[in-house]
Amino acid sequence: MFVPLMYHLVDDRVEHPMSVPQDAFRRQLDWLGASGVTVLTVDRAVAALDNPGEVTEGVVLTFDDGYLNTVTTVREMLDERGLHAVMAVCGSYLDPATTPADIPHASREFASAQDVRDWLAAGHDVAGHSYTHPRLTTLDRRDLEAEVDLDLEAVEAATGRRPTTFCYPFGKADAAVREVVGQRYRHAFVTDGGSWPDPTxxxxxxxxxxxPAWDLGTFRAEVGRALEACRRQAPAATTRSS
Structure with missing residues (x-):
């Protein structure tokens, strides 16, 4: 059982509802280390889901949209502490020539293909996030499949690695979206609805x-509540999957 923590930017230059201050992020990482909460790689976390008998508790750090800030600012803080994270990449953002002119983000500074390769070489992970970051639930089947497939192809071409985890843009997924994603990925993260990770x-x-507005006390409390919710859910999940 684990709690995926979702971040976007960690950038003092950007004031935005999805940009966490750098000092706040440092304090969060230091608290995780001091408190004994394990920061899991996404591979280790989802492997535990595939093996219900394995007890694995901790958090997974996820960073959406593939910002350059993740590879520079965030990676330095992680590497200093020996921690790992997963970056969800939009395939069209890997090259300025293919990045859409109208994007719903606070920054246009995205990681290049080489930046993502450097991120992977440092021991971190990547996930799919769609090709151009649309609301997947609004697309017809053909466009939905294109968004997922083009992203998967772009990330694999850039890195030589085929991601197995997907983060839904805007955190939303209905049955049709889950079906398409499930044909290509083993695991996927939502922020709207869903359940804490379990095999079912x-x-x-x-x-x-x-x-961004959370102080360290709020962060501790929210992570603690989420971990406790995972613990309560775990016996029921094990029963359903047995």
């Missing part, structure tokens, strides 16, 4: 969005 809901794993 691999394509609707809930994440805890870390908000």
């Amino acid at each position: 809901h691999p394509l609707a794993m809930r994440r805890l969005e870390v908000r």
